[in-house]
Structure formats: structure tokens, C-alpha cells
Amino acid sequence: MKSAVSISVNGRRYEQEVEPRLLLVHFLRDAGLTGTKIGCDTSQCGACTVLMDGVAVKSCTTLAVQADGTSVTTIEGLAENGELTPLQDAFWATHGLQCGFCTPGMVFAAHEILRTNPNPSPEQIRHGLEGNMCRCTGYQNIVRAVQAAAADPRSAGIGGGR
């Protein structure tokens, strides 16, 4: 028994029949968009965070059928022609990543922080990152990355993504 879904991912429409139990993260990865990572099975780590209609969601706790009719942005949908967005560039500039596995989710967690609060304090950033785990950086440079992105004038209107 399958359900039809129509999901726009990074500006491209995917129309498919899916099992109702299929998780959005598996839908995305099966479509070849492997930039979205799976780091746990209890919705704790946040590695699978993507944007759904501009709002950060954990794609491991979202069913593909719940994403029907929405517009999803994954990490592959941010940089255009290899040019990093100010937020991605801020992670690079501040050494906000090491092994990179949590990074796609962290970028969207950071995106969500800045979407809801363009000038967050370090405490607010740390609170906003609470649902995303990183084992390499100790979070400090991720906090710096969010601060740097907030200070970058190009970050205005960060709710973007395709």
C-alpha cells in the first residue's frame, strides 16, 4: 500500500509513490541527496536537519507523506555554482567543522537560530544548538560560526534557500 507524494526538493519536484512509513530522510537519500546524514535513531543528534517550507525539521522524525506538498531544502540546495552562502562560509571561516558529519544538520540548526533571531547572544546560540550533537568541535567554533554569520551583512533575509 503506497501513497503518492509530491515534494519539491531544492527547487526540483519529486512525484513518487512511497510507503507511508518512509522517513523523509530516507526519501531524500534514496533520491541521491546523501548530504543529509543519519546519526541516530531517536531524533537526538540532529544530523538529518533540513528545511521544510523554510523551517528546520529533523527529517528522521518526519514522514515523507508529511512532507507532501512542501518545499524542502537540503544542504545540496544552499550553495549555487559552488559559491557558499554566508552561513556556510562562516562555518568555513571559523573552523566550525571537523569530520563534517553533523555539519549539514548544524548549518540548518544555525539557519533556524538566525531566522528566528538575527542577533542572537552566545547563550541563545548555544540554546538553539542544543538539539544538534557534534563530537568533534566541542561546539565552540560552531557558536562562532553563527555569530560570524549574524554579523555578515549578506546574511540579511537568511530565510532563503530554494
Add this chain to the structure above:
Amino acid sequence: MTTTAAPARVFGSGIRRREDPRLLTGTARYTADFSLPGMVHAAILRSPHGHARIRGIDMSRAKAAPGVVAVFTGADTEAGLKCIPCAWLLPNAGLNVAPYRAIATDVVRYVGDAVAVVVAASDYQAYDALDLIEVDYEPLPAVVDPQKAAAAGAPQLHPEAPGNVAFHWTVAGGDVDAAFNSAPVVLRDRIIQQRLIPTAMEPRGAVAQFTPATGELTLWNTTQNPHIVRFILSVVTGVPEDRLRVVAPEVGGGFGSKIPQIQGDFITAFCSMKLGRPVKWIETRSENYQSTTHGRDHVQEVELAATKDGRILGLRCTVWAGMGGYLSTAAPGIPTILHGLMLSGPYQVPAVKEDVYGVYTNTTPVEAYRGAGRPEATFMLERMLDLLAHKIEVDPAEVRRRNLIPPFDNGHDVVTGLTYDSGNYQAALDKALTHVGYENLRRDQAAAREQGRYLGIGVSTYVEICGLGPSQVAGAVGFQGGLWESAIVRVHPSGKVNVFIGASPHGQGEETTFAQVVADELGFAVSDVKIVHGDTDNTPMGWGTYGSRTTAVGGAALAVATRKIKEKAKLLASHLLEAAIEDMDYADGKFFVKGSPDRFKTIQDISLLANVAWNLPQGMEAGLEASSFYDPPNFTYPFGAHVAVVEVDPATGKVQLQRYVAVDDCGPQINPVIVEGQVHGGVVQGVGQALWEEAVYDDNGQLLTGSLTDYAIPRADLLPDIEVLSTVTPSPHHPLGVKGIGEAGTIASTATVYNAVMDALQPFGVESLRMPLTPERVWRAINLTAKKDA
């Protein structure tokens, strides 16, 4: 006339990492991201019992399930695979290696031990079918505590290891009994180094592709050491090494948990060989917690002998180290060589003795976890020194000062038989205390106590052993491999460079730092140097990335190979410029005639001319390529001093880490931004052990902290910024003077934070407390300890 500033050296510059653009755009490929034509998916059935006999397995319903291609059990793998070898065969320790099978055949010995594997068209179908396998288990008594497992009457795991003892290893130096017999002060503590779960954010997994027509097997694997995987996989599968290719693609952290070869790796290879098609196995996080290796798990009984003015006379201890149900790849070396030999730390200790019992328990096998043996040694010493300071009523920092080894720059022999390379421990301690404002802090602490607030200050000094290591030593201590590293530097005609290394970085940033080294030595742009690693088919043999050894050993190989290039380039330049080699000089990418700086060849000129080979000096071979297989003459010994400030809320028991100052000395820093990042992450992992993390088993061997919901790794909102400083003491034997930084933070921070909390709890008379220092445990200690006088 204009003046130009001397170009800044790229060695020592905090440039951006070359790895990051692919990681930030989702284009990096980790093992789970690979899909191959015809690929099928494996899911592994794991034992739900800590200890049980398998009476029978009914696979009929699973085999008939939709999409299922095959179901295999231990009976199948037994016929195709040898046992998983232990690769650290500790000598003179009565080592008993019990057979470790890819899939258990008769008895399961930990929750997570493999029982069967399903291969199906999709991963959903494979997991569906797992639920249809019926296993008839006869539960057996289990034991999870290493000290209890070694006691008389404990349930027995392996007939090969009577009393569950896998080994008994001893280190001794000086006359420890005499030291204790005459010591005016003797202190004792029982320390639990609780079991930890490494939790690399990428779980483990493998994609295997066996080609029956050629007999070739390729394994994409989440590993820190692909060449060791090839070596061991060849032994277990029988596929010869020349037909075995192991690829570590992008790897999402390891922290030791991706050193060993685990059951899933072999099962995946077996399935592909059996089915003749590609097979993918990616563990879930819960599976990772059960079946990928754990760390620490020591019960330590420690005694310190000292003078009344706080000078150490001797250290005597017994350690029961939990090994889990089987011996993992490097497990026996961790609580022994990497722990016991570091017992005297940065202090002048005249006598030590330690007995280490490696013990089988019904738990997940234990392996290296960041620091691997050294945090457990540092903690022991730093705890005992704080107890000593308290006993003799001398400031903890002053007690350390009285015992530190004085500065040395080329060798210092310690009581365990090691020769440290260089150190200036006092300087690191002074810098940390000055930066944190130690005396003011102590005044603040006293004032806060007056107001009913409980601040604690923890200080620790440490030295670690890394840069593993001379291969001769590796052989002498039973490591079944070498510990050298390799580099091939290949300069192309256009002046672009490929460097092929045997080590296998997975987040540490050597694609950047190694390019910086080559650029600095030869005058190339960093962007012209690409570091290639992780694929056994195109990199020279190497032993991998662990033990903070990639830069400490691999970086040395790189420096030596690069300097060979430089020598050849200089020779060719002298030929082309018709100058004697003695008259040639080099600066900033130019080989020039001394006194005539306008007569020069750039390294780019030489790159082209060496490769086209139109005019080479007699006897010179064409090309511009050099390799080095570097076996270090000694280990390296990074060191430092850390200070933590905490506040404990007596009403809730909550510990707030307020400040953390780290002064680390890893020698010259190739990229200080990357060094700082390593310190941040390392410190936070060690804080996790002190305050939050523990793998908890019940008495039946059930892992109660079996997911990220139950196992508390540090989160962003729980931490302050780490204040990172350094001193620079070059290693005398490393071509670049560098020592390694990957584990330093973790080695120091657990003891530092623990001591800070215990310092805060002093007014309550709390003398010993088990980690992690959770609010409940701290609250109970405050409220249930009688000597409350605050």
C-alpha cells in the same frame, strides 16, 4: 624605494581548511553514501542477552519474507571466515585470546553479539525480516563488573580464560615496597573509570563488492586505518592482499572506535563473497552502542606514598580493566602499555608498581577511546595529588610544583622505563595559573563560601605518550604490526603536487596541515598541494590515524620526503645554473647562487625541467618524486596544564562549568586554528566523562544506556568557551619538532573537572565520588554526608 614585508610563513598560519567546501555542501561521500549497481542491504540480528547459549535458530519465515536474498548464521560464516584476530598480543602477561567469531555459533557473550544476518533488496526489508528470525536462547548467568568477573565463583565466559582473566600485566620500577614502608603519608582511593561510548557522529558501516571473476574484494569502510583493515581482512577472508582494496572514504570521526575491525565488517564482506554482488551494511545508532567498541572501564585501587611536605615517594596500584566479551583488535595494549608506562606522569616519582588484570565481562568489547589508557593514568595521579594536597594542607598547584620534573630538552628517563623527549611542565603550569588568575580565584572561592556559594577550582598537569611509535618497540610489546608512517610526494610538470600518505585522517584536517608543510618546505602555494589518503590501492602502506600519531609520525615521513625533493631540486638547479652545489642557496621557492640572487630557478621551473628531463646532471633520474617510510626513534610526549572552575548548586547538585583554561604544548603548531579545534573537542569529551557520560549495564548484561536518549554526550548549552593557550617545546627527534595534539584535551580535562568539583564539595566533607558527577550523585553526596559543616 619600497619595502616589502617578509612573506608570512604558511607553516604556523591558521589558514582555512581545504576539506571544508565539500563537507559544507553535502558533496563529501561517507560510506553510507555509496550505492553500487545490484547492491543489496544487510541487517544484523544482535543478541538481546548478555550471556546465553543458542539452542536453535529458525530462519524459515525470514527467508520467505519480501525482498530477502539470503539469511546467514554462524554456521555459514564459520565455514568461510577465520576468527577475528586480536592484534596486540601482550607478551609476558599470560594472554588468553578467546575465539571471536564474526557471527556467534553456540554462545553469545554480550548484548549486541551477532547472531544472524539478513540480506535483502532494501534496508527496510532487511530489518523487517530480522524480526521474523526466531532464536531459542538458554540464558546463562552474566557478569559485567571487571573486578567481580575476576573474583572466585563468577560466571565464566570462555574455557580458554580461566577466571575470566585475559591477561595479567605488571609494570614496576624503583623499590615501591620500601617507599611505602617508610612513607610518613600514605593515601588510598578506589577509582572507577566508568565505561564510555565513543559516539562518533557517523555510525560504523561497510560496503563490500566482491567480483567472482577476478577474486577481487573492495571494502568501503568507516575506518581510521584502511591498511590494517586490509591486512586483517585478508587473514580472516583468505582474499590475498593484492586483490583486496580497502577504502576509507569520508569518515565521520572515530575517537578510537574505528580502529578495530568489528563483526559487521567481516559479515558484510562475507555476504558479498557468498552472493557475488555488492552488499551494504550501515549500523543504526542503537546497534552502534551495542556492537561498536566502548572505552575505559577500569576499577583502580591506588595508593600514594609521600613525604609530609608533599613529595611523591611511590605509587602502587591494581587495575581491573574490563575487556568486554572478546578482545578487540588493540585492546590488550591500552590499559597496559598506554596506561601503565605513563603512571609517573610529569612528576618525579622514585618508585611505582602496577598490576593490571584484563578481564572478560558480558559487555561490548572495549577498545581505544580518545586518550586510550592515558586519561586513566592521568586521572589516577591527579586525583591522588589532590588528596595529598588536602591531607598536608598545601595548595594543590604548589604540590604539583614540588613534584614536577625540571625542564629538559633532549631526553629524560622515568621510572617506568620510558625516555620522555622534551618538556617544560613548570612553564605550562605557570602560564595556566597566571592566565586564570589563580590567587584571585582562591580569594573569590573563599568569599563565595561565606555567602553559601560553592566554587571549585581544579588544576592538573599532564604528559602523554603519542607518536606511536618505534616499530621495534611495537614488536617488543606485542603489537602485531609496525608503527612507522609513509609519504610519497609527487611533483607534476606544472608544479602541482600530489602527496600520498598511509595514514587516514577523518576530521583532523591533515589535508590542510600536510599541504602547509609541503608548501612551507618547497615554496609551493598550499592550493597547489593535494593530499591523497584512505585508499589502499593508491596510497603507500601506513598504520593509520590514532594515538595522535598522524602528524607526529606521518608528518615526519612527509617532511623527510619533501626534503629529499628539495635536495634533488637543488642539485638540478646547480646543474642548470652551472654553479657548484655548495654555492647554491634556497629561499621562498627559489634556488639561487649565493651572492647572486638574480641567478635562480624557481621550484616551478625545476618541476618542469625534472619531469621533461631534457638536461639532467649525469646519473640523475627523471621525475620529481620522493618517498619516505619513517620509523620514529622515540615516542613524542606532549604535555600541559589545565584549570577548571565550577560552581556546585547544593540545592540541586548541579555542576556548572564556569571556566576552562587549557595550556597545551604540542611543539610547533602547523595550523594553530586546527590545534585549537582539537583542544576544544578533546576537552569537551573529557568533561563528558567527568560530568555526564556512562555506559550502564544491569547485572544481566543489559545495556541500559543503549541510545542517544539515555547516554549523555555533551551538548552546546552545557559548556562555556574553552580558553586555549600554548607553550612551544619542540621534540628533539622529530624533523618538524611537532608532537601531536589530538588527545591532549581529553587526557587532562576529566581529572581537572573532577578535581574542581571535589574542591567545591570540600566544605561538605565529600572525599571520594564516582564519575560521572551527575546532579543526583552530587546532591546525595552533599546531603547524605555526615560531616556537613557549611
